[in-house]
Amino acid sequence: MTVQQFDYRDGDTLLQAGIAFPAGEEKAPAVLIVHQWAGRGEGEHKTAERLAELGYVGIAIDMFGKDVKGDPSGDNSHLIGPFLSDRAALLQRVRAAVTFAATLDRVDATRIAAIGYCFGGLCVLDLARGGADGVRGVVSLHGMLDGHGLEQDGAIAAKVLVEHGWRDPMAAPDKVLAFAEEMGARDADWQLHAHGRAMHAFTNPHAAAPEKGMAYDADADRRSWESVTAFLAELL
Amino acid sequence: MTVQQFDYRDGDTLLQAGIAFPAGEEKAPAVLIVHQWAGRGEGEHKTAERLAELGYVGIAIDMFGKDVKGDPSGDNSHLIGPFLSDRAALLQRVRAAVTFAATLDRVDATRIAAIGYCFGGLCVLDLARGGADGVRGVVSLHGMLDGHGLEQDGAIAAKVLVEHGWRDPMAAPDKVLAFAEEMGARDADWQLHAHGRAMHAFTNPHAAAPEKGMAYDADADRRSWESVTAFLAELL
Numbered sequence: 001m002t003v004q005q006f007d008y009r010d011g012d013t014l015l016q017a018g019i020a021f022p023a024g025e026e027k028a029p030a031v032l033i034v035h036q037w038a039g040r041g042e043g044e045h046k047t048a049e050r051l052a053e054l055g056y057v058g059i060a061i062d063m064f065g066k067d068v069k070g071d072p073s074g075d076n077s078h079l080i081g082p083f084l085s086d087r088a089a090l091l092q093r094v095r096a097a098v099t100f101a102a103t104l105d106r107v108d109a110t111r112i113a114a115i116g117y118c119f120g121g122l123c124v125l126d127l128a129r130g131g132a133d134g135v136r137g138v139v140s141l142h143g144m145l146d147g148h149g150l151e152q153d154g155a156i157a158a159k160v161l162v163e164h165g166w167r168d169p170m171a172a173p174d175k176v177l178a179f180a181e182e183m184g185a186r187d188a189d190w191q192l193h194a195h196g197r198a199m200h201a202f203t204n205p206h207a208a209a210p211e212k213g214m215a216y217d218a219d220a221d222r223r224s225w226e227s228v229t230a231f232l233a234e235l236l
Numbered sequence: 237m238t239v240q241q242f243d244y245r246d247g248d249t250l251l252q253a254g255i256a257f258p259a260g261e262e263k264a265p266a267v268l269i270v271h272q273w274a275g276r277g278e279g280e281h282k283t284a285e286r287l288a289e290l291g292y293v294g295i296a297i298d299m300f301g302k303d304v305k306g307d308p309s310g311d312n313s314h315l316i317g318p319f320l321s322d323r324a325a326l327l328q329r330v331r332a333a334v335t336f337a338a339t340l341d342r343v344d345a346t347r348i349a350a351i352g353y354c355f356g357g358l359c360v361l362d363l364a365r366g367g368a369d370g371v372r373g374v375v376s377l378h379g380m381l382d383g384h385g386l387e388q389d390g391a392i393a394a395k396v397l398v399e400h401g402w403r404d405p406m407a408a409p410d411k412v413l414a415f416a417e418e419m420g421a422r423d424a425d426w427q428l429h430a431h432g433r434a435m436h437a438f439t440n441p442h443a444a445a446p447e448k449g450m451a452y453d454a455d456a457d458r459r460s461w462e463s464v465t466a467f468l469a470e471l472l
Contacts, residue, residue, distance in 0.1 A: 160432075166416055166420070166428075167420070173413055173416070177409055177413075180402055180409070180430070180432065183432050184402070184403070184432065188432060189432065189433060189455065190432035190433075191429065191430060191431055191432060191459065192402075192428075192429075192430040192432070193427065193428075193429045193430075193463075194416070194427060194428040194429075194430070195427055196396075196416065196419050196420065196424060196425065196426035196427060196428070197425060197426075219425065223427065223466075223470075226466050227429075227463070227466075230459075230462050230463075230466070234459075
């Protein structure tokens, strides 16, 4: 299994996706993977490969730009800040990846879902909030839940699953309650799977800063992957 | 697949369990099923059969007494009230079922779990809260979450999963937060899977009183069963 690089665009911005294809030649459902704040990297590519092994076209998309790399162990606020303060731009950028995915020969454009980690979790939730044209459902893993700043209303059509570390300081209980209220008000088919002991970044084996509320959690990593794959099977 | 009836005791009280055995002769892990407030019935026996098909000894236990039947569509407060006001008696009653299960020839007494519905959800959570001797883990489905009235502390050893309807008026968001706090304070390995659109009794095909916050929900029923069986596979 190898990941191939493909260029695509959001308007004038050149972007690059890493794609893992399942065996065979026929069309397959696709799962977009949206990276955390350090940008697309090894973790997202491994996830693409795991998804390809399950029969999906795994597409690690790009929110920042083809040659823009974050610092995996540093502060990447400058990379996500512009999107957090302009959620319409965020939505346009993630939608560009859906449009790109739908053009691929191997992709069944009627069967696309999106999953995202941390910042990427916010991206896929915004995709659902924004109407989610072309996406059947989304999964946020230890993502930011905040719905403020988006000017959207009406029913949410995409199915929503949130894999959440209960001890995640970036999505404290008050954010969970606000999110639940938002989803209910928009009549979403939503689920939230809380992992009681887990903190932020629980799927990232390199996360080891419990004093900042960030740590890998093997149980939550394994259990959330089981939930995600069951959900994808339902969607696609 | 048939359910066989077995008498057992909690002190002077005669109780009766309905048991479905998996194919074969060898020992198997067991799953106790604790009924909702109307008492043990068709639903619990069906669940026992589904579990036996998965290779578990499915044991629909009895909290009320061998010949005590509730009204499936009526008010059964008089049956659960004494247990809600005496949580030590509740714990003793559900522990009697664990002890009984461990004596069965077909049961591997080192591999027992318990699941419960509504009132039964509270019973299995109390089993975990009380130390859960003999049980590896518990699942509450649309159960009551309230931990008050139990005099217990220290770490909770049994793994805990809660399948929760977010619109369940018997476990509103403030109860969810209090439960999360309780589990965290006792260092439990806990998960809560919230089903956004579901109300109380979401696994019960006969529940049809949305005006009272009770209704069957096919999505939540199917998804929660997937989560429960994945969790049992991890435990047993």
